Amino acid sequence: MFKFLKDKLKKAVSSISKKAEEEAEVVEEPAEEPKAEKKTEPKKEKKPAKAEKAKPKKEPKPARKEEKRKEAEKKPEAKPEKPEKEEKKEELPEKKKKAEKVPEPAEPEEKKELAEAEKEQETKEEKKAHAEPEKKEAEKETPAAERAEQSEEPQKKGFFGKLKDRFSHKEAEPEEKEEEKEEEDKKEKPAPEKAKAPEEKKKEAEKKAEPAEEKKAEVKEEPEEEEKEKEETEETPEAEEPEKKGFFSRIRDAVSTKVLTEKQFEEMFFELEIALLENNVAMEVVDKIKQDMKDNLVDKRIERGKFEEKIALTLHDSIESLFDIERIDIDKAVKEKNEPYKIVFVGVNGSGKTTTIAKTARLMQQKGLKPVIAAADTFRAAAIQQLEEHGKNLSVKVIKHDYGSDPAAVAFDAIKYAKSKELDIVLIDTAGRQHSNVNLMDEMKKIIRVADPDLKIFVGESITGNDCIEQARNFNEAVGIDGIVLTKADVDEKGGAAVSVSYVTGKPIIFIGTGQDYEDLKEFDKSIIMENIGLA
Ligand SMILES: Nc1nc2c(ncn2[C@@H]2O[C@H](COP(=O)(O)OP(=O)(O)OP(=O)(O)O)[C@@H](O)[C@H]2O)c(=O)[nH]1
Ligand SMILES: [Mg+2]
Known part of the structure; x- marks a missing residue:
């Protein structure tokens, strides 16, 4: 099968x-597993990855270092400005105090004080003159706020200038010009050694500071770069991919x-x-x-x-x-009904209706039920004799009329007999017919109308496959079938109809005919089909 x-x-x-x-x-x-792996894996593999990464990273490093060196070189030029500023700030209050005090004293002392003020002013201006070139460079880099602080200087100078205008003589002017010339010389030519001395000291101090600052800068760079490296290793796991893939692929091979x-x-x-x-x-x-x-x-x-x-x-x-269609439990339904339970068997010619009726009678007897058979196929020759033979074999009463008589009348008499004899079930045989034969289909409808059966069972040959399914569909459309008996399943090697007929018609398979003997009728169980198609 x-x-x-x-x-x-x-x-x-x-x-x-x-x-x-x-x-x-x-x-x-699966999404959850790799998360756990990703968290742990990169940490484990970071060390070799870093070692690999360090090589390509050496290239960008010098570039950064050079940039930072340049920045560091620039910074020290601006930095010395701060101590100068501090000096100036320290000096400023004194200047202001002295400047304020200058006009107040008496005239003889006034000149001495003025002279002192001028000396101080000259020394400050000299210092400023030394700082000027640095200052200009520093201005390039110093923030606007700092420059704003520095911009106060000219105002202060203006104040002393005013003092000079007020108290000094015209001789002071050439001195200023000379100072200006000196400043210009310092810018253009290397300043004299004596004049350079304080500057050199500063520069030496700066040079000493430079390497320290460079070191500091480098020291600062490294942690920054290390952090960046860490970030990069976290952000760009591509570099680690090959190693990871190798690792993961080994896991994947297993699961x-x-x-x-x-x-x-x-x-x-x-x-x-x-x-x-x-x-x-x-x-x-x-x-x-x-x-x-x-x-x-x-x-x-x-x-x-x-x-x-x-x-x-x-x-x-x-x-x-x-x-997955609601099954029909016939013997249970029969027992629940007080009157005879009526079943009409319909189908095409030779599908096994008459044989199935005989098998069903035996099955009902085995379940303790008393059946009667109606020979309602008055059309085909020998159909009545065929049933009488089965009746004898099964000890079941067969109600019959003459050939050519009304099959509906035979069905009516069988039901009447069952009622009178308190039988449990009436099995009504019908002539085989094609759904395309209108007269025969109308005759069948009349039988059904008169018998008013509890079940209309379509009997189809399993071996006919798609034809069986198509017939079931047509009979269902004509009279509305309730269930299906698949006959000759024992000689069907394909099973397509058995697999398909319920799904297509929406009707349950009630029995499966598995041979020509009375016992060869199985109540449907899907496991029968599943086992036989190797999917149990
Ligand atoms: N192998 C096998 N043969 C069956 C089965 N059921 C019926 N047959 C045979 O099929 C042939 C036809 O059976 P019938 O019961 O006469 O068919 P039918 O539908 O009554 O035929 P008509 O009355 O002419 O329409 C007979 O030889 C049966 O023995 C079955 O389940 N398995
Ligand atoms: Mg028959």
Whole structure:
């Protein structure tokens, strides 16, 4: 039973699984796991990574150092300004005090004080003159606020200038000019050694300070750069990627997941699709299986080596769900009904209606129920005799009329007999017919109208595959069937109808005919089909 389908499904699942294993794209470990690894891994691998990184980083370092050196070289030029400022600030109050005091004293002392003030002024101006070139350079770099402080100087000079204007003689002017000339000479020519002396001391001090500052700058640079390095190592893990990949790939070899794309799935499913169609599985069912598998396989993380298991499980669940239709428990329904329980069997010619009726009578008897059979096929020759033979064998009463008589009347008489004899169940046989035969279909409708059956069972041959499914659909549309008996399943190697008919019609399979003996009728259980197609 269903051997071809079983073999084809097995081959297809195996083949698809192999392809899936080969073609599915490897993906990273589940989102939670790598986080933990990422946190720990970089720390462990940082040391060798740093060692590697140190080499390429040596190149940018000199560039930075050069820049910083230049900056450091510039800074010391501006820095000495500060002590000068402090000196000036210290001097300023004295100047102000003296300047304020100057005009007040009496005239003889006034001149002495003025002379002292002038000397002081000259020494300060000399100092300032020395500082001037540095100052100008410093101004280039000093912030605006500092320059604003410095800009106060001319005002102060202006104050002394005013004093000079007020108290000094015209002789002072050439001195100033000489000083200005000296200042200009200092700028253009190297200043005399004596004049340079204080400057040299400063410069020497600066030079001494320079290396110290450079060292400081370098010392400062390193922690900054180390921090940057750390940041860079954290921010740019690309450099560590090759090592990480090597490490992770080893883990992935042990436990890794893969993802199947929709395109890959479509190509792989084609083999299964052909296998299903070749074995009479209905197109609707193929589409349903395909969708279920797509939902479960495409873009889903599947462990390497687990594709076959996953595909087989998905196929199993998909096919099993085809039978998720409310079952009919006939003997239970019969027992619950106070009147005779009536069943009409319909179907195409030779599908096994008469044989199934005999088998059902035996099954009901085995369940302690008393059946009666209505020979409502008055059309086909020998149909009545066929039933009488079964009746004898089963010790079951067969209600019959003459050939050509109204089949509905036979059904009516059988129900009446069952009521009178308090029988439990009336089994009504009908002539085989094609759904396209209007007259015969109308006759069948009349039987149903008169008998008013509790169940209308479509009897179809499992071996006819898609034809069986199509017939079931047509009979359902004509009279509204309640359930299905699949006959000759024992000689059906494909099983497509068994897999498809319930899903297509939405009606449950009640019995499966598995041979020509009375015992060869199985109450439907989906496990029968699943076992026989190798998906139990
Ligand atoms: N192998 C096998 N043969 C069956 C089964 N059911 C019925 N048959 C055989 O199928 C043939 C036709 O069976 P019938 O019961 O006469 O079919 P029918 O639907 O009554 O035919 P009509 O009355 O002409 O429409 C018989 O030879 C049966 O023995 C079955 O489940 N398995
Ligand atoms: Mg028959």
